Amino acid sequence: MAGGWSDFTIQITVEDKAAFDDALKGLLGVTYTPVAVSKQVVNGINYRFVCLAQTVYPGAPVRLAMVDIHFSPEKKHAFVTGIRDLG
Template identity: 45%
Template sequence: MSTQELLVGGWTKYHTLTPEDQKIFDEAIKGYVGVHYVPYEVSTQLVNGTNYRFKCRASLITGSPVWETMAGIYCPIEGKPHVDSIIRI
């Protein structure tokens, strides 16, 4: 990892999801209905826990139309991750 990636408070460059990133996303988005989100890139920020910005493809349950979203998820040091925001980009 580069110094930038380890900088507390700084955001990493976007990268493909690791299995751990996917697990955080799945746990936070569990229970959301009506829209299907498929994350494809993530950026993280180390704070008192970790902030995540997931770039996602979103679609209605019917599969169409498809649009891009940014899902903000916070994962505390102790406790469960949760969605802070979902915005259309």
């Protein structure tokens, strides 16, 4: 449905993962592993990825985070629009 967010799913497609990897390329300090995704079709695609997040240091705890990404089909590029800790 255009404009509305899909339900979260653990079925992350190859295209979803490619957008995620493109947007987070070069991000240092925290490792994000997507475990669920929700999408919104707009002028491109907005993604909300629920991720396992771990700061890059020995023994760092794993926590949940939401990574928001926008994929622009015109630019064929994805970029992070927000990251927030979920606890």
